[in-house]
Amino acid sequence: MADTIRLKVNGVARDIDIDAQTPLLYALRNDLGLKGAKYGCGLEQCGACKVLIDGQALPSCALPVSEVAGREITTVEGLCEGEVLHPVQRAFVEEGAAQCGYCTAGLIIGVVALLEENPRPSNAQIGAALERHLCRCGVHNRVFKAVHRAAEEMAR
Amino acid sequence: MSRIDDALYVERDGRISVFMSKVEVGQGLKTAIAQLAAEELDIDFSRVLIVRADTALSADASYTAGSNSIQTVGEWVRRAAASARHVMLQRAADAWGVDATSLWVEDGLIKERTGVRQITYGQLMGGRTFDCDIIDDISLKDPCRYTTVGRSVRGNDLVAKVTGGGSFIQDLVLPEMLHGRVVRPPGPRDMLIDLDRDAAAHITGVLAVVRDGHFVGVVAEREEQAVDAANALRAAARWERSAPLPSSDAIYDQLQTGEGRSLRIVDGAPVDGDVPEVKVPADAEQTLRALYKRPFQLHASLGPSAALARWNQGQLHVWSHTQGVFPLRGALAQALGVDVEAVRVQHVEGSGCYGHNGADDVALDAALLARAVPGRPVRVQWMREDEHAWEACGSAMLLQLQASLDARGHVVDWNHDVWSFTHSGRPRASEGVSNLLAAWHLETPLPAPQARPGGGSHGGIHRNADPLYAFPHRRVVKHFVRDQPLRVSALRGLGAYGNVFAIESFMDELALATECDPLDFRLRHLEDERARAVLCAAADRAGWMSGVKRGASGAGRGMGIGFAQYKNEKCYAAVVAQVCVENDQIHLERLVVAADAGQIVNPEGMANQLEGGVMQAASWTLYEQVRYGANGIESRDWDTYPILRFDRAPEIEAVLLDQPALPSKGCGEATQGPTPAAIANAVFVACGARLREIPFTPERVRAALAH
Numbered sequence: 070m071a072d073t074i075r076l077k078v079n080g081v082a083r084d085i086d087i088d089a090q091t092p093l094l095y096a097l098r099n100d101l102g103l104k105g106a107k108y109g110c111g112l113e114q115c116g117a118c119k120v121l122i123d124g125q126a127l128p129s130c131a132l133p134v135s136e137v138a139g140r141e142i143t144t145v146e147g148l149c150e151g152e153v154l155h156p157v158q159r160a161f162v163e164e165g166a167a168q169c170g171y172c173t174a175g176l177i178i179g180v181v182a183l184l185e186e187n188p189r190p191s192n193a194q195i196g197a198a199l200e201r202h203l204c205r206c207g208v209h210n211r212v213f214k215a216v217h218r219a220a221e222e223m224a225r
Numbered sequence: 226m227s228r229i230d231d232a233l234y235v236e237r238d239g240r241i242s243v244f245m246s247k248v249e250v251g252q253g254l255k256t257a258i259a260q261l262a263a264e265e266l267d268i269d270f271s272r273v274l275i276v277r278a279d280t281a282l283s284a285d286a287s288y289t290a291g292s293n294s295i296q297t298v299g300e301w302v303r304r305a306a307a308s309a310r311h312v313m314l315q316r317a318a319d320a321w322g323v324d325a326t327s328l329w330v331e332d333g334l335i336k337e338r339t340g341v342r343q344i345t346y347g348q349l350m351g352g353r354t355f356d357c358d359i360i361d362d363i364s365l366k367d368p369c370r371y372t373t374v375g376r377s378v379r380g381n382d383l384v385a386k387v388t389g390g391g392s393f394i395q396d397l398v399l400p401e402m403l404h405g406r407v408v409r410p411p412g413p414r415d416m417l418i419d420l421d422r423d424a425a426a427h428i429t430g431v432l433a434v435v436r437d438g439h440f441v442g443v444v445a446e447r448e449e450q451a452v453d454a455a456n457a458l459r460a461a462a463r464w465e466r467s468a469p470l471p472s473s474d475a476i477y478d479q480l481q482t483g484e485g486r487s488l489r490i491v492d493g494a495p496v497d498g499d500v501p502e503v504k505v506p507a508d509a510e511q512t513l514r515a516l517y518k519r520p521f522q523l524h525a526s527l528g529p530s531a532a533l534a535r536w537n538q539g540q541l542h543v544w545s546h547t548q549g550v551f552p553l554r555g556a557l558a559q560a561l562g563v564d565v566e567a568v569r570v571q572h573v574e575g576s577g578c579y580g581h582n583g584a585d586d587v588a589l590d591a592a593l594l595a596r597a598v599p600g601r602p603v604r605v606q607w608m609r610e611d612e613h614a615w616e617a618c619g620s621a622m623l624l625q626l627q628a629s630l631d632a633r634g635h636v637v638d639w640n641h642d643v644w645s646f647t648h649s650g651r652p653r654a655s656e657g658v659s660n661l662l663a664a665w666h667l668e669t670p671l672p673a674p675q676a677r678p679g680g681g682s683h684g685g686i687h688r689n690a691d692p693l694y695a696f697p698h699r700r701v702v703k704h705f706v707r708d709q710p711l712r713v714s715a716l717r718g719l720g721a722y723g724n725v726f727a728i729e730s731f732m733d734e735l736a737l738a739t740e741c742d743p744l745d746f747r748l749r750h751l752e753d754e755r756a757r758a759v760l761c762a763a764a765d766r767a768g769w770m771s772g773v774k775r776g777a778s779g780a781g782r783g784m785g786i787g788f789a790q791y792k793n794e795k796c797y798a799a800v801v802a803q804v805c806v807e808n809d810q811i812h813l814e815r816l817v818v819a820a821d822a823g824q825i826v827n828p829e830g831m832a833n834q835l836e837g838g839v840m841q842a843a844s845w846t847l848y849e850q851v852r853y854g855a856n857g858i859e860s861r862d863w864d865t866y867p868i869l870r871f872d873r874a875p876e877i878e879a880v881l882l883d884q885p886a887l888p889s890k891g892c893g894e895a896t897q898g899p900t901p902a903a904i905a906n907a908v909f910v911a912c913g914a915r916l917r918e919i920p921f922t923p924e925r926v927r928a929a930l931a932h
Binding site: 088 | 250382383387392393395398449525527528574577579833837840863870875
């Protein structure tokens with residue numbers, strides 16, 4: 070049964086007709102065409118689908134879309150301002166912190182939330198904050214460097 | 226693949242399209258190939274367009290595997306690009322009535338050295354093809370004149386990846402696209418007895434339920450509808466369960482007792498004839514023996530496999546992240562009972578695969594489901610459990626090493642016995658059999674082919690079984706075991722992971738027995754200068770402390786080293802691991818890798834591959850083992866098959882040794898073998914636990930300490 074749900078994503082409110090139990094991830098990817106968040110497990114285990122919900126990085130793969138109606142959702146697409154990348158996105162590019170890139174969008178969301186809460190995290194704090202993100206290509210070390218680089222830039 | 230036109234095309238605007246006959250799997254191949262083409266053509270890197278592999282466009286280069294791409298396709302593209310430049314200069318010279326040697330090229334613009342005439346590649350070719358062969362004896366650019374090759378370049382698509390720009394097959398949307406999901410049996414050989422096809426009828430949007438033998442799937446308008454419908458069908462399906470799997474704990478007994486064939490390996494390749502007995506030589510001062518174990522492990526791609534398929538009047542178009550568009554085309558045509566010419570397979574990048582994952586299988590799933598809705602493309606993405614439980618695993622291995630040392634502490638006799646199943650299960654057209662998963666489940670099934678021992682230099686089981694060390698006598702034997710309990714196929718490095726783990730762990734055991742520093746002990750037995758150089762470079766960067774590495778008792782910090790040249794002919798890699806062991810917990814602190822892959826095309830890409838390879842091998846080594854038993858596959862998600870996480874990730878440094886005058890070799894698999902040995906050797910130094918079974922769980926650390 071389709072319901073009409075109003076989602077506020079990247080600052081824009083959109084009404085979509087969707088079963089209220091549908092995970093947010095499918096609404097973002099298939100109804101709104103925002104392909105940044107990825108399906109990785111559907112079990113909230115890997116972090117590939119993370120988005121910001123009222124500033125908090127949360128997995129979207131099992132979260133019913135009805136529960137986030139009216140809340141501020143930000144996806145990786147919403148981080149740039151026009152052509153200008155968010156400092157965290159820029160840091161990932163500058164550090165080459167991706168291989169296949171499937172985990173990247175979720176990680177960037179996780180890092181944005183971390184730096185919001187803790188502008189100068191230590192390696193241990195970064196590791197703990199990103200513990201629920203998986204990367205299979207093994208760019209972990211580069212992600213740590215990207216976090217420090219972004220933190221420095223954002224502190225300027 | 227002998228024509229220039231097979232490799233590249235000069236667009237009217239002067240950009241160069243290069244047709245990828247191998248595929249990008251996150252290893253950076255696209256970028257490196259573009260650099261090679263740009264270099265030989267004297268054109269800016271940014272004006273090279275990479276066209277993805279497509280059976281309708283590309284040359285057939287079979288699979289992208291074995292760290293071969295840079296060496297084979299890279300070389301081919303270099304020669305095609307150099308030939309294209311040569312032909313274009315000649316054509317310009319003919320048109321202007323001058324000698325080609327009086328012309329030169331600046332960023333795709335052909336100019337006279339002493340005149341004013343100039344023409345771009347695009348103007349000269351005017352959209353035409355070359356219609357000529359790659360020149361046999363074409364001379365390539367002198368590396369000292371390189372401006373692009375050897376320079377670090379980041380992939381052009383990195384910005385798309387950080388901004389969510391759809392770049393994966395999982396993101397591909399086609400007009401009128403539908404969504405499909407499959408319902409796999411509970412266990413590998415279970416048979417469908419009954420399916421209530423109406424079980425999904427209450428779900429909105431369901432367009433087709435497909436059943437063909439034991440293959441079940443569903444097509445729906447929306448993705449979540451397909452997921453819900455598949456779940457409803459799964460709940461309603463009744464299966465006849467096959468005999469339960471033996472426990473994963475029994476695997477090494479099965480390897481040692483299973484039927485198969487034993488083959489002696491000489492110079493890296495199997496030879497016919499009797500397998501000699503192990504004999505201890507007369508001058509042996511001491512003889513050591515050890516047994517090493519490597520379990521089944523997963524590729525475990527982060528993004529479950531996906532494919533799109535569309536049937537149109539008997540013609541099938543498939544979009545896939547396969548590693549081989551041509552072999553997949555053949556296998557699909559065979560499984561679907563259509564002519565190979567009726568199938569087009571187009572490559573679209575997926576999540577990193579690290580070998581043969583579910584990419585090919587899901588392509589057949591999509592084709593089977595799309596057949597129920599002709600004219601409309603169907604997108605199928607596997608669920609997490611589909612990928613974990615149904616992908617082909619990396620093969621389990623059992624390794625027994627025995628070596629004798631003389632009074633001077635030199636190895637005088639070396640024995641390496643490796644028991645394993647096949648490491649090759651990739652699909653390709655083959656009479657009456659198939660390596661595509663769904664083909665096994667069809668009403669008219671194509672069963673999996675009977676595994677056979679692979680031949681060739683450094684094939685699956687015996688890859689890197691023959692050590693590079695200068696031992697005066699060696700006996701290397703592979704014991705191919707025929708019937709594997711789980712589906713297996715190529716996982717990054719194949720047998721090199723287990724073989725090098727065993728060889729390089731055993732080298733440390735021997736070094737200790739001779740009271741020798743492990744690095745010195747390796748150098749004592751290595752004549753190859755490039756091998757010695759990577760070992761020394763890794764040790765230097767890591768701050769290697771020379772001395773006899775005797776295990777501390779119970780806890781502490783340690784450094785260990787591991788080395789191999791991949792397949793004894795590709796990239797040389799040495800890894801140093803620094804670990805801290807507290808109680809039974811191994812903390813990886815730092816990993817240093819030094820590598821020599823000949824001429825470096827893209828230092829940044831090479832470093833990323835090496836670092837990633839080390840990190841992934843560390844994950845396999847500390848955490849990964851497929852668990853299974855009477856209830857089937859137990860490793861079905863990231864909780865039941867844990868991998869390395871950010872809070873346990875070590876620092877990594879890569880040291881690149883460039884050899885501008887030597888051929889470029891692939892480096893993507895070079896670190897898989899050295900890494901587990903470096904970690905095991907470091908753990909031994911840190912706490913005295915000699916770990917010979919992967920993964921290095923806390924239980925195994927405790928058991929080794931108690932031993």
